[in-house]
Amino acid sequence: MSHSLLVMKFGGTNMQDAAAIRHSASLSARSIHQGVKVVVVVSAMAGVTNALLTIADAAETGDIAAANDSLAEIRTRHMTAAAELGGRPDSATVRELRELLETLRQAIYGVYLLRELSPRSRDMIVAFGERLSAPLMSLALSQMELRAHHLTGGAAGILTDRHFGSARPLPQSAERIRDRLGGLLDAGVTPVVAGFMGETEGGAITTLGRGGTDYSATILAGALAADEVWAWKDVDGVMTADPRVIPDAQNISELSYGEVMELAYFGAKVLHPLAVTPLQESGIPLRVKSAADPDFPGTLVRAEAAMDIQHPVKAVTAIRNVSLINVTGAGVLGVPEVVASLFSAIARENITLLMVSQSSSMSNVSIAVPDADAGRAMEALRLSAADDLSYEQQTGKAVLAIVGGGMRGQKGVSARMFTALAEADTNILMISQGSSELNVSVAIENSEVDGATRAVHAAFSLGRGAE
Numbered sequence: 001m002s003h004s005l006l007v008m009k010f011g012g013t014n015m016q017d018a019a020a021i022r023h024s025a026s027l028s029a030r031s032i033h034q035g036v037k038v039v040v041v042v043s044a045m046a047g048v049t050n051a052l053l054t055i056a057d058a059a060e061t062g063d064i065a066a067a068n069d070s071l072a073e074i075r076t077r078h079m080t081a082a083a084e085l086g087g088r089p090d091s092a093t094v095r096e097l098r099e100l101l102e103t104l105r106q107a108i109y110g111v112y113l114l115r116e117l118s119p120r121s122r123d124m125i126v127a128f129g130e131r132l133s134a135p136l137m138s139l140a141l142s143q144m145e146l147r148a149h150h151l152t153g154g155a156a157g158i159l160t161d162r163h164f165g166s167a168r169p170l171p172q173s174a175e176r177i178r179d180r181l182g183g184l185l186d187a188g189v190t191p192v193v194a195g196f197m198g199e200t201e202g203g204a205i206t207t208l209g210r211g212g213t214d215y216s217a218t219i220l221a222g223a224l225a226a227d228e229v230w231a232w233k234d235v236d237g238v239m240t241a242d243p244r245v246i247p248d249a250q251n252i253s254e255l256s257y258g259e260v261m262e263l264a265y266f267g268a269k270v271l272h273p274l275a276v277t278p279l280q281e282s283g284i285p286l287r288v289k290s291a292a293d294p295d296f297p298g299t300l301v302r303a304e305a306a307m308d309i310q311h312p313v314k315a316v317t318a319i320r321n322v323s324l325i326n327v328t329g330a331g332v333l334g335v336p337e338v339v340a341s342l343f344s345a346i347a348r349e350n351i352t353l354l355m356v357s358q359s360s361s362m363s364n365v366s367i368a369v370p371d372a373d374a375g376r377a378m379e380a381l382r383l384s385a386a387d388d389l390s391y392e393q394q395t396g397k398a399v400l401a402i403v404g405g406g407m408r409g410q411k412g413v414s415a416r417m418f419t420a421l422a423e424a425d426t427n428i429l430m431i432s433q434g435s436s437e438l439n440v441s442v443a444i445e446n447s448e449v450d451g452a453t454r455a456v457h458a459a460f461s462l463g464r465g466a467e
């Protein structure tokens with residue numbers, strides 16, 4: 001099928017060094033040479049986002065030596081890639097990288113002097129990963145005789161709210177994106193947008209949450225009414241399970257927006273959980289494609305996905321490092337009161353709620369939240385209707401989920417999952433099924449995740465050659 005506009009996203013692995021960047025540029029060039037306009041969206045080089053977060057924390061705690069050492073590594077990595085991509089020491093790209101790295105150094109030194117790292121400062125620092133990789137992609141494209149122009153997410157028109165660390169795009173972004181990128185595209189220039197980031201109306205840099213470059217790409221695609229989004233990955237597409245845990249996992253040819261959201265929410269690192277939301281209104285398809293095998297169709301994600309009656313479950317996924325919090329109301333408090341206190345605390349603190357289950361006879365409600373959010377959840381509970389509630393936290397748990405639109409109305413799916421878990425000697429701590437019937441999730445011990453995933457994957461015949 002011929003396209004006129006594609007948005008292509010390249011993640012950290014596909015930007016990790018000069019060779020990977022050159023290969024990614026050539027994947028864009030293939031389409032550009034066919035007359036397709038392409039908007040390129042890039043992530044930071046693999047590992048750089050984590051390194052920047054560690055550097056910011058080190059500076060805040062006063063360990064400027066460690067921060068400077070890591071910063072030097074980041075500098076070397078980018079300068080080496082620029083040189084290998086043909087950027088001369090006096091070129092505009094190398095000068096720009098030098099300036100960005102100097103601003104980053106000053107920002108980190110500021111955190112060190114103040115011993116203070118606000119969510120806003122953290123976002124400003126962490127977004128440098130993408131700001132540093134975008135010029136390298138522009139350079140690689142220009143070495144292929146293509147005209148390219150790189151921009152920050154904000155300069156490309158992505159305007160967000162002020163939720164630093166997990167910002168959401170504002171509706172007025174759409175028109176701004178068309179204004180900022182339309183002219184470039186009309187002039188035959190390929191925009192290269194730094195992913196993961198946007199900016200507030202006041203011009204402060206925000207980030208869209210980990211894995212947010214997928215989200216940047218779909219926000220741009222929605223605004224520009226692109227034909228498709230192609231998210232290039234180091235895997236064949238969205239797989240039936242994490243291929244690092246299940247070598248036998250295979251590519252899923254089609255998923256609906258709803259299915260992919262559930263998968264991402266329940267831990268499949270392959271896409272940002274909100275990535276497809278900007279596509280829902282227009283129905284723009286998203287393809288997850290393999291950078292190593294560009295002609296392989298990968299996974300097509302769209303509004304209505306093909307359903308295979310033999311496979312009501314399409315994938316198994318897990319989130320490790322989860323805490324279970326059990327909340328009990330004392331005597332007079334019934335379940336509604338307990339739920340009300342609990343949920344208002346959760347909402348206030350913007351906590352990711354993975355599972356909820358209640359026991360009506362005991363005025364008891366249990367929730368599963370990521371370990372990283374558990375401290376805040378407990379603190380919020382302490383500050384809420386404190387005296388009448390008691391709560392306890394269990395760490396070291398995980399949530400395992402099966403996902404697939406075909407389980408809607410099908411009997412026996414949960415039974416098959418529970419039998420497989422029992423046979424794998426996995427203790428189930430909590431169970432939940434959304435009324436959308438797109439998933440069934442269970443809480444289990446962290447240590448049992450790999451074995452349980454293998455067992456459930458096999459029980460639903462998801463592996464290669466399982467039939």
Ligand SMILES: Nc1ncnc2c1ncn2[C@@H]1O[C@H](COP(=O)(O)OP(=O)(O)O)[C@@H](O)[C@H]1O
Binds near residue numbers: 010012317
């Ligand atoms: N169900 C799944 N399908 C594909 N990949 C998965 C799945 N679950 C986890 N992953 C992991 O997600 C990784 C791809 O995501 P990510 O590293 O964020 O890509 P990128 O950096 O290209 O955006 C793979 O390396 C894989 O290990």
Ligand SMILES: N[C@@H](CC(=O)OP(=O)(O)O)C(=O)O
Binds near residue numbers: 010213
């Ligand atoms: N660099 C950011 C954003 C991102 O989407 O990265 P990747 O495409 O490599 O998952 C992160 O690590 O969260």
